[in-house]
Amino acid sequence: xxxxxxxxxxxxxxxxxxxxxxxxxxxxxxxxxxxxxxxxxxxxxxxxxxxxxxxxxxxxxxxxxxxxxxxxxxx
Amino acid sequence: xxxxxxxxxxxxxxxxxxxxxxxxxxxxxxxxxxxxxxxxxxxxxxxxxxxxxxxxxxxxxxxxxxxxxxxxxxxxxxxxxxxxxxxxxxxxxxxxxxxxxxxxxxxxxxxxxxxxxxxxxxxxxxxxxxxxxxxxxxxxxxxxxxxxxxxxxxxxxxxxxxxxxxxxxxxxxxxxxxxxxxxxxxxxxxxxxxxxxxxxxxxxxxxxxxxxxxxxxxxxxxxxxxxxxxxxxxxxxxxxxx
Numbered sequence: 504x505x506x507x508x509x510x511x512x513x514x515x516x517x518x519x520x521x522x523x524x525x526x527x528x529x530x531x532x533x534x535x536x537x538x539x540x541x542x543x544x545x546x547x548x549x550x551x552x553x554x555x556x557x558x559x560x561x562x563x564x565x566x567x568x569x570x571x572x573x574x575x576x577x578x
Numbered sequence: 579x580x581x582x583x584x585x586x587x588x589x590x591x592x593x594x595x596x597x598x599x600x601x602x603x604x605x606x607x608x609x610x611x612x613x614x615x616x617x618x619x620x621x622x623x624x625x626x627x628x629x630x631x632x633x634x635x636x637x638x639x640x641x642x643x644x645x646x647x648x649x650x651x652x653x654x655x656x657x658x659x660x661x662x663x664x665x666x667x668x669x670x671x672x673x674x675x676x677x678x679x680x681x682x683x684x685x686x687x688x689x690x691x692x693x694x695x696x697x698x699x700x701x702x703x704x705x706x707x708x709x710x711x712x713x714x715x716x717x718x719x720x721x722x723x724x725x726x727x728x729x730x731x732x733x734x735x736x737x738x739x740x741x742x743x744x745x746x747x748x749x750x751x752x753x754x755x756x757x758x759x760x761x762x763x764x765x766x767x768x769x770x771x772x773x774x775x776x777x778x779x780x781x782x783x784x785x786x787x788x789x790x791x792x793x794x795x796x797x798x799x800x801x802x803x804x805x806x807x808x809x810x811x812x813x814x815x816x817x818x819x820x
Contacts, residue, residue: 522710523650530653534646537772541779551781556793559649559772560800567657571666571808 529569533562581766582729585715586736588759589708592675594744596704599679604697611693612701617737620709624716624730631721641778644718649771651711655764656801662757663805665812669757719770761801769793 524531537559544551593613601609631640661667683700712733720729773790776783783789 523647525654527654527657530657531650533653534650534771537649538642538646538775538779541776541781545776545780548782551776551779552784552789555776555781556772556796559653559768560796563653563656563768563800564804566653567660567804567808570657570661571664571811 527566527570529566530562533559533566536562580732581763581770582712582716582719582732583736584759584763584766586712586733587740588756588763589712590737590740591744591756593705593708594740595675596679596708597701598744599676600683600697600701600704603680603683604694604700608694608697609701612698612703613705615698616702616705616709619706620713621730623713624720624726628717628721628726628730631717632724632726635721638778638780640721641774643778644721645771645774645776645778647714647771648718648767649775651715652764652767652769652771655760656768656797659757659761659764660801660804660808663761664808666808715767765794765797765801768797 537555540558541551541555544554597609597613600612658667662669679700683696716729716733717726720726723729769790772793773783785792
C-alpha cells in the first residue's frame with residue numbers, strides 16, 4: 504500500500520517537474536528571478552516596471568538563442 | 579478569455595488528431611468514450627481545484643503563484659513558436675501525427691467489436707495530457723479574475739469549435755495555423771503572468787490594468803524582432819515532426 508502511494512507520489516512529482524521545468528530549466532529559473540525581483544523592487548515605483556519585463560524578455564531571448572544551437576540537427 | 583480560448587483551441591487540435599486516429603483504427607465508440615471520460619476528469623479537476631482556490635487563498639498570494647505559472651507556460655510557448663517560425667524547430671504536423679498514431683495502433687492486436695481498451699486508452703491519454711495545460715490556464719486565469727465559470731466556458735467553446743471544424747474537415751487539421759495561435763497565446767500568457775506577479779508582489783503598474791497592453795506590445799514587438807534574427811542562422815529546412 505505504502506509502496507503504491509510512494510510510486511504515485513513520485514509519478515505525480517515527475518509529471519509536474521516535466522510540465523513546469525521540462526527541457527527549459529532556464530525559463531523556470533527566469534520566472535523565479537522575475538518573482539524575486541518583483542518583491543525586491545516593489546517599493547521603488549518606476550524601477551520594477553522597467554526591470555521586471557526586461558528580465559523576462561532577456562531570459563526568453565537567451566533561451567531561444569540556446570535552443571537555436573541545441574535543436575539544430577547534428578548540433 | 580481570448581487567451582483561454584486560443585490555448586484550448588491549440589491543445590484541442592492536437593487531442594482531436596489522436597482521437598481521430600484512435601477512432602479510425604480502433605473503432606469510434608471506444609475512442610469517443612475515452613475522449614469523453616478524459617474531458618469529464620478535466621472538468622472535475624477544474625471544479626475541485628479551482629473553486630477552493632478562489633474561496634480560500636488570499637488574492638495576492640494567488641496572483642503571484644498563478645502569475646508565475648502563466649509566465650513559465652507563456653515563455654515556453656513563445657520560445658517554441660519563435661524556434662518553429664524561424665526554422666530551428668520543425669512545425670507541428672497533425673497529418674504526420676495522425677499517420678504515426680494509426681500505424682502504431684495497427685500493431686496493437688485485433689480490434690474488439692464492442693469496447694476496445696486500446697482505442698479507449700489512447701483517446702483518453704491524448705485528451706487528458708493535452709487538456710492538462712488548458713486546465714491549468716483555465717484555473718489560473720479564472721481564479722485570479724474570479725471568473726472561473728467564464729474561463730471554463732471559453733475553453734469549452736474552443737473545444738466545441740475545434741470538434742465541429744474537425745468533423746467537417748476530417749483529417750485536414752494540419753491547415754490550422756497552430757504556430758500563429760501558439761505565438762499569440764504565448765504573448766498573452768506571458769503578459770498576464772508578469773502583470774499578476776507584479777500585482778501580487780506590490781508593484782504599481784502605471785495605468786493599472788491598461789499596462790497589460792504595454793506588456794502585450796512588448797512581447798509582440800520582441801517576437802517581431804526575434805524571429806527574423808533567429809531566422810538568419812536557421813539551418814536547411816527541417817522535415818515536419820509530431
